[in-house]
Amino acid sequence: MATTSTSLQSRVSIDRRIKDISFTTFLSISIVASLAFIFYIIYRLYNNAGYLLSWDLVTFFPSYDIDTAGFQSSIMGSIWVVGFATLFAVPVGVMTALYLEEFAGKRNRFTALIELNIQNLAGVPAVVFGLIGLAFIARGPLSWGFTVGSAAIVLGMLILPVIIIITREAIRAVPPSYKEGALALGATQWQAVNKLVIPSAIPGTATGTILAVSRAMGESAPLLLLGALSFVTFNPTGLDSGFTILPLAIFKYASDSREEFQVLASAGCLILLAILFAMNLSAILLRDYTLRKRNV
Amino acid sequence: MSMISNQSQASKVATSEPKKGSSPMSSATASRKPGEPLKFVDPVFTLKDVAVSYGNFVAVSDVNMQIPSHDITAFIGPSGCGKSTLLRTLNRTNDLIPGAKVHGSLFYHDADLYHPSASAVEVRRRIGMVFQKPNPFPKSIYENIAFGPKVNGRPKKSELDDIVEKSLKSAALWDEVKDRLNESALGLSGGQQQRLCIARSIAVEPEVILMDEPCSALDPIATLRIEELMAELKKQYTIVIVTHNMQQAARVSSYTAFYVTEVNLTSDRRTGKLVEFNETKKMFSTPDDERTEAYVTGKMG
Numbered sequence: 256m257a258t259t260s261t262s263l264q265s266r267v268s269i270d271r272r273i274k275d276i277s278f279t280t281f282l283s284i285s286i287v288a289s290l291a292f293i294f295y296i297i298y299r300l301y302n303n304a305g306y307l308l309s310w311d312l313v314t315f316f317p318s319y320d321i322d323t324a325g326f327q328s329s330i331m332g333s334i335w336v337v338g339f340a341t342l343f344a345v346p347v348g349v350m351t352a353l354y355l356e357e358f359a360g361k362r363n364r365f366t367a368l369i370e371l372n373i374q375n376l377a378g379v380p381a382v383v384f385g386l387i388g389l390a391f392i393a394r395g396p397l398s399w400g401f402t403v404g405s406a407a408i409v410l411g412m413l414i415l416p417v418i419i420i421i422t423r424e425a426i427r428a429v430p431p432s433y434k435e436g437a438l439a440l441g442a443t444q445w446q447a448v449n450k451l452v453i454p455s456a457i458p459g460t461a462t463g464t465i466l467a468v469s470r471a472m473g474e475s476a477p478l479l480l481l482g483a484l485s486f487v488t489f490n491p492t493g494l495d496s497g498f499t500i501l502p503l504a505i506f507k508y509a510s511d512s513r514e515e516f517q518v519l520a521s522a523g524c525l526i527l528l529a530i531l532f533a534m535n536l537s538a539i540l541l542r543d544y545t546l547r548k549r550n551v
Numbered sequence: 552m553s554m555i556s557n558q559s560q561a562s563k564v565a566t567s568e569p570k571k572g573s574s575p576m577s578s579a580t581a582s583r584k585p586g587e588p589l590k591f592v593d594p595v596f597t598l599k600d601v602a603v604s605y606g607n608f609v610a611v612s613d614v615n616m617q618i619p620s621h622d623i624t625a626f627i628g629p630s631g632c633g634k635s636t637l638l639r640t641l642n643r644t645n646d647l648i649p650g651a652k653v654h655g656s657l658f659y660h661d662a663d664l665y666h667p668s669a670s671a672v673e674v675r676r677r678i679g680m681v682f683q684k685p686n687p688f689p690k691s692i693y694e695n696i697a698f699g700p701k702v703n704g705r706p707k708k709s710e711l712d713d714i715v716e717k718s719l720k721s722a723a724l725w726d727e728v729k730d731r732l733n734e735s736a737l738g739l740s741g742g743q744q745q746r747l748c749i750a751r752s753i754a755v756e757p758e759v760i761l762m763d764e765p766c767s768a769l770d771p772i773a774t775l776r777i778e779e780l781m782a783e784l785k786k787q788y789t790i791v792i793v794t795h796n797m798q799q800a801a802r803v804s805s806y807t808a809f810y811v812t813e814v815n816l817t818s819d820r821r822t823g824k825l826v827e828f829n830e831t832k833k834m835f836s837t838p839d840d841e842r843t844e845a846y847v848t849g850k851m852g
Contacts, residue, residue, distance in 0.1 A: 360649075432686035436748070439644065440699035440755050441676025450698070451688055 297528065304521035312522055316488045317504065321515040326523055329504030331490040332403070333530075336478070336500060337471050339407030340414065345464055347411075348418030355419075356426040357448050377416035384413045385477030393481050401482025404494035409477050414467040418460075421467065425459025426452060458545040465538035469531050475502035501527050589806070589828055591619040593660070595759055595789045596641060600655035603636050603645065610636045611823030614655070616808060620758075623781060623790045625800035625831065628810035628846070633823025637810075638761050638793045640664075642678035643671040676703055678759040679752035684768050685744035687736035687751075692719075692728050695736045695747055699755035714754050721787075722750035723780050742773025746780065753788075760784065762792040766799065778803050797847055800831065807834040809843045 267275075315325025351373075359366045388409035392399050399405045429452050437447035475483075478500055486507070487499040501523065509520035594617035602612035611633025618624050626634040639645040640653050643664065657664045664674060688695050696715040700706045706714065715732070719725040724746045728739070736747055745765060752760050762781075766774040781790055781803050794800050800807050808828040812821050827840040838844050845851040 362649075430686070432682065432684065433688055435644070435647075435682065436686045436688065436751070437698065437702070438647070438672075439642070439675055439680035439682075440702060440751065441672055442698075442702040443672050446702045450702070455689060 297525075300521045300524050300528075304518045304525060307518060307522040308525065313526065317486055317499075317507075318488075321513070321519065324508075324516070324519055326501065326504055326526060328487045328490055329499045329501045329523075330526065330530075332483070332487065332498035333472060333500040333502075335403050335491040335496075336406045336410060336498060337468060339403065339494065340410035340471055341464075341468050343407060343411035344415045344418055344467075348415050348464075349422050349460060351415075352419045352422035352426060353448065353453070356423050357444065357452065373416050373419050377420060380476075381413055381474055382476040382480070384409050385480035388412075388477060389480045400495075401497060402495050403491045403498045406478050406481050406483065406498060406500075407494070409481060410471045410474060413474065413477060414471050417467040417470070418464055421463030422456065422460045425456040425463065428459060429455040458542045461545065462538045462542045465534055465541070469534040469538075472531060472534065473502055473527065475500065475506065478503065501530075588615055589617060589830075591617050593620060594618055595620045595660065596791075597658040598655070599657075601637070601640070601657055602654040603633065603640055604652050604654065605648065606650045609820065609822045611810070611825075612654075614825045616825060616828045618789070618791060619806065620789045621785060621787070622806065623785050623792060623804040624806045624808065625804035626791065626793045626808050626810065627795075627797055627800050628823070628826075629812060629851075630795075631821065631823070632810035632812045634793050634808075634810045635763055636823070638763055638791060639680075641759070641761055641791065642680055643674045644680060646671050676755055677757050678761060679755065679757040681745070681748050681752055681760060681762045681765045683764040685741055685748050687739070687744050687747050689735070689737060691733045692736045692739070692747065693732040695751050696754045699751060703755055718750040718754040719747075721753050721784070722746045723776065723783070724750055740773070742769050742776060745769060745773070745777060749777070749780065749784075753784075757788070759789040759791065762790060764793055764795060767795060774799070797835075801835050804831045807831045809834065809838075809840075809846060811842060811846075 265272075312325050313330055314327055315323050316328050317326075318324040355366065355369065388405055391397060392405045392408055393401055397405075399408075433451040433455065434447045437451050438444070442450070482497070483499050483503050487497060489497075491498045505520045505523040505527065508516045508523060511517065511520075596616075596618040598614050598616050598618075601614040603610050614637060626638060628634050636645065640657065641659075641664070645651045645653070653665050659674070659678070663669060688698060690698070693715055696718050697706075697711050700711060700714050716725060716729075719728060724743060727743060728747075736744065739747060745768075749760070749765075766777050769777065778799065781792070784790060792800075792804065806828065807830075809826045810823050811826050813824045814821050827834065827838055827843045829838065829843075833839075834843060835847050838847065842851065
């Protein structure tokens with residue numbers, strides 16, 4: 256046969272093809288829009304304050320003199336507060352998630368109640384945590400004052416539910432066949448969890464935790480209530496030390512009437528963005544590394 | 552090879568007459584009326600009126616049977632007949648499913664498997680399990696085998712090396728992997744992974760290996776290798792295998808249990824029942840129950 260009756264031409268109607276194309280176009284526009292927004296902010300900030308970027312910016316303390324004003328105490332304050340918040344929230348969060356997923360037994364009203372409350376906690380506005388911290392930690396029963404310790408506990412509480420939820424997801428994503436296989440070899444529940452479930456859940460947990468911590472890094476509302484706004488010209492020296500944090504230092508400079516200080520605030524934003532960018536990048540690298548290591 | 556195993560079976564069949572040239576197989580059945588359960592000397596498992604339920608649902612009930620040692624026993628039957636459930640109760644893997652409950656008495660030698668003082672962890676160390684889908688751990692080949700011995704004690708490195716080599720040799724995998732013991736087990740083919748899982752079970756020196764459709768995810772060549780391996784392993788281990796493949800049951804096992812799903816017409820409840828437990832040869836030639844015959848000849852199921 257010279258000609259063939261088999262037609263391989265698409266039978267999809269023009270109408271449907273248009274719908275197809277317009278949908279994918281819409282999706283790409285969404286991506287471009289969200290990226291453009293971020294790049295525009297960075298561009299504006301850099302355009303505005305790029306010339307200020309130097310080591311002086313991170314080594315100088317706050318000052319009323321623009322030539323010697325910088326962010327050292329607030330950067331150190333952020334690192335101290337977020338660092339201790341992480342030290343507090345990660346172990347507690349991971350262990351809570353492990354208990355709920357592996358040891359709490361079958362679903363009952365008690366675990367359902369815990370679950371509901373964790374979901375609720377994740378949605379509680381940050382400022383509410385600040386008020387609780389003010390009432391119970393800074394003042395009230397604990398009376399720890401406006402210190403790194405109080406702030407770290409409040410920020411830790413803020414990211415705790417997020418860490419619990421993320422870790423549970425990571426644990427659930429571990430194939431049940433690993434645990435089954437381990438138990439079939441005479442391993443105890445704890446051995447199976449410790450040797451197989453936890454190592455397999457580390458990449459997901461680590462990534463999620465870094466994302467939660469970087470959220471804490473940018474958080475300002477709760478710490479506003481814990482005395483972080485004060486003009487601090489020293490680095491924290493311990494948990495009982497006073498402190499300020501980067502977002503609030505930015506806010507303070509931005510609300511200054513002099514324009515040079517507003518530019519300084521833009522420079523502070525660039526520093527904050529750089530820190531967040533570095534943290535998120537490390538989350539990605541860590542995930543890739545642990546995944547590669549798992550597959551030897 | 553098959554002659555040796557037949558004789559070893561005969562010595563375990565309690566009702567067998569003195570062997571005077573007659574085939575050991577036939578002597579076991581000759582003294583037994585049709586429908587009378589098989590009895591063995593020192594059976595590994597003795598099940599009396601065993602039923603397994605999940606909540607209100609009874610998956611399988613009224614199972615009475617004994618499973619002989621150092622031999623292969625196959626469970627066959629249509630989907631949903633409870634054969635896998637029953638297999639999983641033999642090493643208390645079913646405990647892990649919320650709501651699962653075992654009724655009746657289930658003895659491992661002279662110990663009650665479900666006695667309150669019996670530890671599920673100890674039970675599973677003695678009674679290993681190989682699953683339907685190969686489930687190597689995301690670790691190296693070496694670490695996969697070493698996992699069991701490590702969780703059961705603190706073996707020295709030299710002891711571990713020996714165990715790994717011995718187990719892989721027993722599972723006929725050593726020659727294929729000896730040069731890449733530190734590579735990920737996930738890089739092995741499906742058939743190799745399943746043999747690795749068998750080697751991993753062997754490494755803790757169980758007495759029994761339960762296999763839940765171990766070849767259903769494998770191609771025919773890999774299946775053949777596993778079957779050859781099973782024939783080798785039964786010299787040292789008691790094997791109970793659930794299979795959907797009747798030819799496989801016929802090829803590898805000495806005894807076969809056939810289960811069906813019985814539907815209660817009034818309540819529409821479906822419950823697995825043991826129809827017949829017999830020598831495999833007899834099951835596939837002259838079974839006692841007509842339902843067995845219908846199933847093995849392909850008229851049912």
